[in-house]
Amino acid sequence: MTTPRPAVRPMRYLAAAMAAGALLATTACSGAETGSGPEARTGAGRGERPAEAATGTPSPSPTLTxxxxxxxxxxxxxxxxxxxxxxxxxxxxxxxxxxxxxxxxxxxxxxxxxxxxxxxxxxxxxxxxxxxxxxxxxxxxxxxxxxxxxxxxxxxxxxxxxxxxxxxxxxxxxxxxxxxxxxxxxxxxxxxxxxxxxxxxxxxxxxxxxxxxxxxxxxxxxxxxxxxxxxxxxxxxxxxxxxxxxxxxxxxxxxxxxxxxxxxxxxxxxxxxxxxxxxx
The missing domain is CATH 3.40.1000 (Protein Transport Mog1p; Chain A)
Structure with missing residues (x-):
């Protein structure tokens, strides 16, 4: 009698999915730490203004008064x-x-x-x-x-x-x-x-x-x-x-x-x- 082979394909897919998830999580973490993610660039979710606004530098106004x-x-x-x-x-x-x-x-x-x-x-x-x-x-x-x-x-x-x-x-x-x-x-x-x-x-x-x-x-x-x-x-x-x-x-x-x-x-x-x- 032939012994059935283990179902390895689903396991491989599961492992690949878990690896991809871990990679995405690492990338998101890295972005938050280095300030390269969207939220870090805009200050969204942290109650901060953009960096250039925080400096207090006036925005150029081409209109002469x-x-x-x-x-x-x-x-x-x-x-x-x-x-x-x-x-x-x-x-x-x-x-x-x-x-x-x-x-x-x-x-x-x-x-x-x-x-x-x-x-x-x-x-x-x-x-x-x-x-x-x-x-x-x-x-x-x-x-x-x-x-x-x-x-x-x-x-x-x-x-x-x-x-x-x-x-x-x-x-x-x-x-x-x-x-x-x-x-x-x-x-x-x-x-x-x-x-x-x-x-x-x-x-x-x-x-x-x-x-x-x-x-x-x-x-x-x-x-x-x-x-x-x-x-x-x-x-x-x-x-x-x-x-x-x-x-x-x-x-x-x-x-x-x-x-x-x-x-x-x-x-x-x-x-x-x-x-x-x-x-x-």
Whole structure:
């Protein structure tokens, strides 16, 4: 008589199942100990917040507020040499009257050009619309040193408007490299626009030097202005500085290097120090 063979297959399956279960249990245990499991990553079931929330680091906010724009302004101490801050109302009046020495630079820049793009540029040099009208928060600071003036603006823009304006600025050294501006008094002024390098800050940037030569009350006058624009997201810093004594590259570079990180800090939800005091 043949003796029946033991039923080994079911036993093998049972052993394999038990081994798999033990492996899963070990993996789960290991994940809990090392912090690699889902619950360890999220803190679920332990009453803990995610690690980055527990650090107290503020989450970035790309929206520029009015307070943020004011905090992002530079101070006189952050510009090289001996600049003095003026009130915001005085800085805004520079678009209409900008007396540098014995020359009203704002009036000197007022005139007509046959090239629309060049006309737009001269109209906006000491205005707040070089990049178009801000779509959101905006703040302005003005500084003076002898016969030189510096206008510093921080503002939020519509993305398309800002991108178009940055592209337009890049074309000016070619389209407006040299043109004639006819003043209200009929006087002729020669204007030259040259591209200049500025510190590599922000997401995009453009630097220009604008030189205006002509006569004022029978005396030859040369007005030199440095322009620097730095884009950070949908926000931008605009610096215009110079006068009849020229424009200092080091001043422009200092304003860009000091100002861009301030704007980036504000957009990250932090308040840069020292805090800017706006003079009304």
């Amino acid at each position: 009015e307070d943020g724009a004011r905090h992002a302004l530079i101070t006189a101490a952050q510009i090289e040499d001996d600049w003095t801050q003026v009130t915001t109302s005085t800085a805004r009046s520079w678009r209409d009257s900008l007396l540098v020495g014995k020359v009203d630079a704002a009036q000197f820049l007022t005139g007509k050009s046959d090239v629309a793009e060049c006309q737009r540029m001269t109209d906006a040099l000491f205005d707040e619309t070089l990049l178009g009208s801000p779509s959101g928060a905006s703040a302005l600071a003005g500084f003076e040193e002898g016969d030189s003036r510096l206008l510093y603006q921080v503002a939020a823009y519509n993305r398309k408007t800002l991108d178009d304006s940055m592209r337009w600025l890049k074309t000016l050294p070619q389209s407006c490299d040299s043109f004639t501006l006819t003043g209200d008094d009929g006087g002729k002024r020669t204007v030259e626009v040259v591209e200049t390098a500025i510190p590599k800050e922000g997401d995009a940037r453009q630097g220009l030097t604008v030189t205006v030569q002509g006569d004022e009350d029978g005396n030859p006058v040369t007005l030199t202005l440095a322009v620097a624009v730095v884009r950070v997201g949908t926000n931008a810093i605009t610096v215009t500085q110079g006068g009849v004594s020229g424009a200092k590259t080091s001043t422009t570079d200092s304003a860009v290097r000091q100002g861009t990180p301030r704007l980036e800090e504000v957009l990250a939800g932090r308040t840069p120090t020292p805090n800017q005091t706006v003079l009304d």
